[in-house]
Amino acid sequence: MASPPVPARSGRLEDTDGDITYVRTEADLPPVAIVDRSPITTKHKIVFAIIALLGAVAWAVIAFFRGETVSAVWFVVAAVCTYVIGYRFYARLIEMKIVTPRDDNATPAEVFENGTDYMPTDRRVLFGHHFAAIAGAGPLVGPVLAMQMGYLPGTIWIIVGAVFAGCVQDYLVLSISVRRRGRSLGQMARDELGTVGGVAAIVGVLVIMVILLAVLALVVVGALAESPWGVFSISMTIPIALFMGIYLRFLRPGRVSEVSLIGVVLLLLAVVAGGWVAETDWGTDWFTLSKVTLSWCIIAYGLAASVLPVWLLLAPRDYLSTFMKVGTIVLLAVGILIARPVMEAPAISTFASSGTGPVFAGSLFPFLFITIACGALSGFHSLISSGTTPKLLEKESQMRLIGYGGMLTESFVAIMALITAAILNQHLYFAINAPTAQTGTTAQTAADYVNGLGLSGAPITGDEITAAAGSVGEESIVSRTGGAPTLAFGMSEVLHQVFGGEGLKAFWYHFAIMFEALFILTTVDAGTRVARFMLSDGLANLGGPLTKLRNPSWRIGAWGCSVIVVAAWGSILLMGVTDPLGGINTLFPLFGIANQLLAAIALTLVTVVVIKRGLLKWAWIPGVPLAWDLIVTMTASWQKIFSSDPKLGYWTQHFQYRDAKDAGKTALGAAKNSDQLDAVIRNTFIQGTLSVIFAVLVVIVVAAGVVAALKAIRGGGAPLSADEPVPSRIFAPSGLIPTPAEKEVQKQWDSLPPGSHGPAVRSVGTAAH
Amino acid sequence: MGDNHYRRYVAHRTRTHPGEPVMSERDYWRMRYRTSEIEPRCC
Numbered sequence: 001m002a003s004p005p006v007p008a009r010s011g012r013l014e015d016t017d018g019d020i021t022y023v024r025t026e027a028d029l030p031p032v033a034i035v036d037r038s039p040i041t042t043k044h045k046i047v048f049a050i051i052a053l054l055g056a057v058a059w060a061v062i063a064f065f066r067g068e069t070v071s072a073v074w075f076v077v078a079a080v081c082t083y084v085i086g087y088r089f090y091a092r093l094i095e096m097k098i099v100t101p102r103d104d105n106a107t108p109a110e111v112f113e114n115g116t117d118y119m120p121t122d123r124r125v126l127f128g129h130h131f132a133a134i135a136g137a138g139p140l141v142g143p144v145l146a147m148q149m150g151y152l153p154g155t156i157w158i159i160v161g162a163v164f165a166g167c168v169q170d171y172l173v174l175s176i177s178v179r180r181r182g183r184s185l186g187q188m189a190r191d192e193l194g195t196v197g198g199v200a201a202i203v204g205v206l207v208i209m210v211i212l213l214a215v216l217a218l219v220v221v222g223a224l225a226e227s228p229w230g231v232f233s234i235s236m237t238i239p240i241a242l243f244m245g246i247y248l249r250f251l252r253p254g255r256v257s258e259v260s261l262i263g264v265v266l267l268l269l270a271v272v273a274g275g276w277v278a279e280t281d282w283g284t285d286w287f288t289l290s291k292v293t294l295s296w297c298i299i300a301y302g303l304a305a306s307v308l309p310v311w312l313l314l315a316p317r318d319y320l321s322t323f324m325k326v327g328t329i330v331l332l333a334v335g336i337l338i339a340r341p342v343m344e345a346p347a348i349s350t351f352a353s354s355g356t357g358p359v360f361a362g363s364l365f366p367f368l369f370i371t372i373a374c375g376a377l378s379g380f381h382s383l384i385s386s387g388t389t390p391k392l393l394e395k396e397s398q399m400r401l402i403g404y405g406g407m408l409t410e411s412f413v414a415i416m417a418l419i420t421a422a423i424l425n426q427h428l429y430f431a432i433n434a435p436t437a438q439t440g441t442t443a444q445t446a447a448d449y450v451n452g453l454g455l456s457g458a459p460i461t462g463d464e465i466t467a468a469a470g471s472v473g474e475e476s477i478v479s480r481t482g483g484a485p486t487l488a489f490g491m492s493e494v495l496h497q498v499f500g501g502e503g504l505k506a507f508w509y510h511f512a513i514m515f516e517a518l519f520i521l522t523t524v525d526a527g528t529r530v531a532r533f534m535l536s537d538g539l540a541n542l543g544g545p546l547t548k549l550r551n552p553s554w555r556i557g558a559w560g561c562s563v564i565v566v567a568a569w570g571s572i573l574l575m576g577v578t579d580p581l582g583g584i585n586t587l588f589p590l591f592g593i594a595n596q597l598l599a600a601i602a603l604t605l606v607t608v609v610v611i612k613r614g615l616l617k618w619a620w621i622p623g624v625p626l627a628w629d630l631i632v633t634m635t636a637s638w639q640k641i642f643s644s645d646p647k648l649g650y651w652t653q654h655f656q657y658r659d660a661k662d663a664g665k666t667a668l669g670a671a672k673n674s675d676q677l678d679a680v681i682r683n684t685f686i687q688g689t690l691s692v693i694f695a696v697l698v699v700i701v702v703a704a705g706v707v708a709a710l711k712a713i714r715g716g717g718a719p720l721s722a723d724e725p726v727p728s729r730i731f732a733p734s735g736l737i738p739t740p741a742e743k744e745v746q747k748q749w750d751s752l753p754p755g756s757h758g759p760a761v762r763s764v765g766t767a768a769h
Numbered sequence: 770m771g772d773n774h775y776r777r778y779v780a781h782r783t784r785t786h787p788g789e790p791v792m793s794e795r796d797y798w799r800m801r802y803r804t805s806e807i808e809p810r811c812c
Contacts, residue, residue, distance in 0.1 A: 115778030117805050134811045253798045256771040311802035318810075319770060380811040386807040523810040530809040729778075 012104055012727070020741050023104045025727035031746035032728045033103030033395075034741050039161060039436045048088060055081025062155060063347075070343045072419045074335050075151075079159050081410045084372040086163035091404040094168065097618045098610055099175045101396035103734075105725035108182040108390050118182075120730060121392040123401060126432065127736075129392065130406045132322040133384045134170070135329075137520045138374025138595070139410050140323035141219055141483035143418035144490075145588060146371040147429065150348040151422040153368050158418065161369075161376030162411030165625035169599055171403035172606040172622055174385040178399065179722040182390035185382050186534075189605050191721040197704025201601050202538060204697040205383070209531045210565070211690065212380065213302075214572035215591035216520045218584055221294045221577055223513050226285035229278035229473055229506075231294070233514045234521070235287075237317065238272035238301075241530070243315035252310070260319045264327070265519075271511050275473060291577040298524065299570040305525035306532050306562040312524055321522040326485030328515045331499075332416050332491060334621045339497040345454055358434035358453075359481075360585045361647040366636040370592035375414025377629060379598025381407065397734035405736075420490025427451065428468055428477075432486050435582025436479040437670035443469075446478040473506030484520075488512035490769040528565055536561045575683050580676040581669075586650075589640065590694075591689055596633045597698045603629060604705035612712040612720050630702065637695040641688060650688035657681045695766040774801070 015031070019038040022031035062070065095101065112118040121129070146154045177183055180601040183191070188203055190198025202458050214594060224230045243266075244259045252258065253586035277283035289297070305313050349359030352364040360371060374380070385403060393402065421429065430453060431446040439446035444462035451459040471475040472492055477485060493510035500507070536549040536557060549557045603626035643649030646656045657680045660668040671677040688730035711717030732750050733742040775794045782791045792800070 113781060113783040115774070117799055119774070119777060132806060136811045139810065248798065249795075253795045254772065254775045260770060309802065310805075310807060311798075314803060314807060374811065378811065380809070384811060385808045519810070526807050526810045529807045534808075589788070 007148065007151065022741075022745065025104055029729065030423075030731065031745050031751070032731050033397075034734075034739075034745060036739065040149070048085065050582040051081050051084050054083065058357040063152060066347065071644070072341050072343070075155060075415055075419055076333075076336065078155070079412055082159050082163060083412070086167070086701040087400075087404060087408060090163060091171065091400050093169065093648075094171060094404075094621055095096035095397075095400050097394075098172065098615060098621060101399060101734075102174075102725065103395045103397050104336065104728055105396065106728040106730075107178055107393045107396060109393050110728060110730055112181070112391075117662050118391045120394040120732070122393060123398045123734075126389065126392050126394075126398070126735065127402055127406060128322075130384065130389050130402050131409050132325055133388060134378070134381045134406060134655045135325060135410045135413055136485060136523050137216055137219060137484070137516055138378060138380075139414035140417040140487050140516060142375055142592070143414050144421040144483040145359050145370055145433070147345055147418065147421040148349060148433070149364055149368055150346045151343060151418060152347040153364055154372055154418050155354060155415065157369060157372055158376050158411055158414045161372075162407055162414075165599075165628065166375075166377040166411065167407040168622060169379075169602055170381045170385050170407040171399060171603050171608065172610075173382045174389055174399050174403035175396075176391075176606060176609050176722075178390040178393060178396060181723055182387055184387045185602060185605070188599065188721075189288065189385060192605060192608055192718075193708050194718070195702065197701050197708070200700040200704070201605075201699045202534070204601055204694070204701065205598065205691060206531060206538065207535050207690075207697070208379070208598050209534070210568045211572065211587075211591055211594045211704065213524055213527045213569040214576065215584075215587050215627070216578045217295070217298050217524055217569065217573045218587060218591040219482040220298065220517045220520045220524075221291050221482050221573070222480060222584060223484035223488070223517060224289070224587040225291040226288055226295055226476070227278075227474060227513070228284050229274040229510050230513045230517070231287040231289055232277045233267075233270045233274040233510060234517045237267065237320065237514075237518055237521075238271070238313070238416070240266045240270065241313055241317040241320060242362055244320065245312040248316065249311050256319055259316070260323045263320045264317065264323050267514070268511075271507065274510055275506060278473065290357065292574070295570070295573050295577050298521070299566060299573065302519070302524050302528045302570070302766060303562055303566045306528045306566065307559060310529075311588040314529065317518075317522055317525065320321065324515050325519055329413055329416070330514075331452060332420070332494065333412075335491075335494040335498045336416060336419055339494050341419070341494060341497075343422045343426055343456070345422040345429070346426075353575070358430060358438050358585070360588055361645075362589070362636075362639065365640075367589060367592075367634040369632045370589055370596060370636045372414065373592045373595040375411055375417075375600075377596065377599050377625065378410075379595050379600070379602055381410075382598065382602035392555065394732040395728075395729065395734060401735055406735060419488055420487055420494060423493060424486065424490050425458055425460070426455045428465065429458070429486065430455065430479050430491075431465050432477050432489065433483075434479060435481060435585055435670075437582055439479045441476075441478055443476065443478060466751050471502075471505050472509035474509075481582065482586075484516045487516065528562065528569075531565045532558070532561045532714060537595065544640070572686070575686065578679060579672045579683050580680055581683075586683070586687060588638065590690060593633055593636050593640070594694055596629055597694050600626065600629050600633060600698050601701045604702050608705045608708045608712070609720065611709045616713065630698075633698070634695065637691055640691045641695070650684045654681060654684035655690055657684065664697075680683070 013027060015022040021035040023033040058074045061074045062078055109118050109120040143154050151394040172528050180188060184204040188200035224234060229370055240263055244263045247259050265639055355363035427450045430450045437584050439449050443465040445461040447460050492505050494506040496505040511561060539546045540549040549553055576587045579586060603622050606622045607619055607626055612620060639648055640650055644652050646653040657668055657677055661677050666674040668677060671680050731745055775797050778797055779791050
């Protein structure tokens with residue numbers, strides 16, 4: 001049986017029982033870590049072999065089966081089987097070779113526990129928390145837009161990209177931040193890449209954040225413009241949030257789930273009521289807003305959210321959107337499995353190679369990988385994986401579940417979004433997603449335009465487009481670009497078949513719009529506030545009178561920074577909504593490039609840390625996705641900056657329109673008058689400049705990374721900045737389901753008298769509350 | 770979602786500062802919203 005405890009390194013006691021080692025940090029406490037070296041059982045081998053086989057069959061059906069009967073279920077099966085294999089084998093390899101979790105060491109959550117922002121949190125709760133923080137509109141919108149290339153390239157990139165790139169980034173960033181007291185990406189870049197790389201990374205994060213906020217706001221505007229029903233339901237979320245905030249502060253503090261449930265019920269009422277309001281004359285008058293008016297509303301909202309107290313607006317909205325997010329995603333998964341819709345889109349469309357699609361310009365490589373950013377690889381996740389999640393993590397071995405598993409879940413959301421776009425009639429899809437410059441805004445002109453695209457399937461008539469709009473309670477769905485309306489249309493298609501029938505189609509459409517707009521606005525308000533803090537931090541570092549910005553309660557500073565941030569994204573938003581060329585199709589690539597470049601910064605940091613730790617042999621694990629990401633983003637940036645095709649290259653387009661203006665022309669292409677001509681000249685200048693800035697910042701960070709890595713390989717260079725480990729004094733299982741050994745140890749901990757034990761305490765760096 | 774945060778805080782305080790008064794739930798949440806940073810939400 002068990003051998004007697006032997007003292008191991010620095011006071012740790014190890015008991016070995018067969019393949020399992022129990023590690024104690026104190027003799028009178030139960031073990032805090034279990035190291036399980038059991039080989040895989042035959043039963044598990046068979047189970048995983050069956051899963052792999054099933055996945056292979058599903059992939060074969062998706063890739064090679066042609067015809068109109070490819071069921072959405074195959075996509076779900078291929079995705080889930082690939083995730084299971086990736087999680088069990090690839091993530092495990094990363095865990096064993098790079099992460100090497102040490103559960104006998106305390107995590108930042110345990111070391112600095114203060115009952116407020118540092119708090120060891122149950123892994124299942126933290127999984128939900130982390131997922132809610134990383135998942136937003138990105139994985140929903142990107143796959144919808146990318147459907148113009150067909151369903152196959154998107155499916156492959158979302159699933160394979162997640163397993164080998166996105167999950168790896170999230171997992172490894174989390175693992176290095178956990179060993180550095182939960183430091184943020186920018187701080188870690190400065191520590192590991194030196195000052196120049198660090199500053200470029202911080203400026204990069206800020207600029208990229210601004211473009212993210214602008215493009216997401218643009219998606220909301222696209223979904224709500226000219227839709228009184230949508231505008232009414234979304235504007236009701238503000239009084240609902242205020243009510244929740246007041247309820248939590250004055251009536252029943254701390255009852256978060258209770259107030260969120262009340263909020264969700266009120267929200268559903270708001271969606272239903274939107275239908276009634278939209279049918280009245282006053283409702284149509286009040287809530288039919290133009291894109292420009294809506295943009296100003298969102299700008300005002302962003303500014304208000306950034307300076308109002310958190311408890312009043314931000315926190316309750318966040319609770320509401322978390323509930324809605326998780327609930328709706330589960331609902332959609334159930335809907336797809338029950339309704340089992342079939343694909344309407346082709347596997348690969350002609351736009352994939354020609355690069356002339358109306359939704360966004362450019363061919364499959366590199367623009368598919370730019371458009372589907374979140375869902376496969378998303379740089380923004382590195383902001384969550386560093387900073388927030390480490391402060392809540394109980395055990396290092398749970399990082400695989402939280403970091404890698406959380407991203408797999410997001411990838412699955414992206415697959416569901418892809419399915420909802422792929423099951424739509426293709427003519428309808430392009431009528432919704434082509435910009436007004438092509439569709440001409442009326443149902444008849446849109447029908448003529450999409451019928452001329454050479455799509456498969458029967459041509460569509462103007463009446464059919466109008467009827468489709470009517471079926472979801474809208475006047476028109478022509479050129480409702482941005483992806484959100486398409487997704488809402490697809491979701492209502494799936495959900496009405498399962499819940500409620502034809503009568504509820506319009507409800508589901510607006511429910512979906514509300515769900516997307518709600519969490520885009522949550523990203524916009526939280527993002528504005530976060531960017532404001534980043535800006536004041538950055539400015540304070542410049543010294544002089546700006547040092548005053550360090551004090552967060554200095555109102556003038558808070559207002560000033562908020563106004564700068566809001567003005568930055570607000571002006572890009574206004575530029576997008578008034579863009580004669582369509583807005584979303586010119587700005588979305590910029591958003592995708594920005595996100596992927598942020599991933600390049602995160603992967604550079606991770607690769608450097610892996611090399612500094614002497615694990616050169618395993619540096620390919622983050623290195624290969626980094627190389628791929630750099631090839632994609634640099635090619636895309638190159639084309640956006642230097643392409644001689646005016647549809648693709650911002651500068652070529654800029655000079656084309658400027659030459660036209662200089663030649664005395666007052667109209668060119670989509671620009672119908674001299675104001676529009678000036679707008680195109682200005683917009684392409686800004687977009688072109690931003691492309692250059694992004695690319696240059698990332699080149700600086702990567703160069704700093706290469707220098708740091710080379711120094712480390714040659715044996716010199718700055719040391720790693722990881723913290724001295726502190727022995728842990730708590731226990732928690734690693735995976736979702738506890739193993740028998742973990743259950744046994746948990747029982748020992750549960751039988752201890754309360755108050756006799758507790759986490760390792762070291763009050764460094766945190767104020768006593 | 771935060772329902773048990775105050776209970777956790779009380780447990781933490783009683784363990785680390787036994788015998789000292791613990792702030793009320795109302796004050797705890799006020800302090801939380803005042804001091805906690807907002808976390809970014811992703812795309």
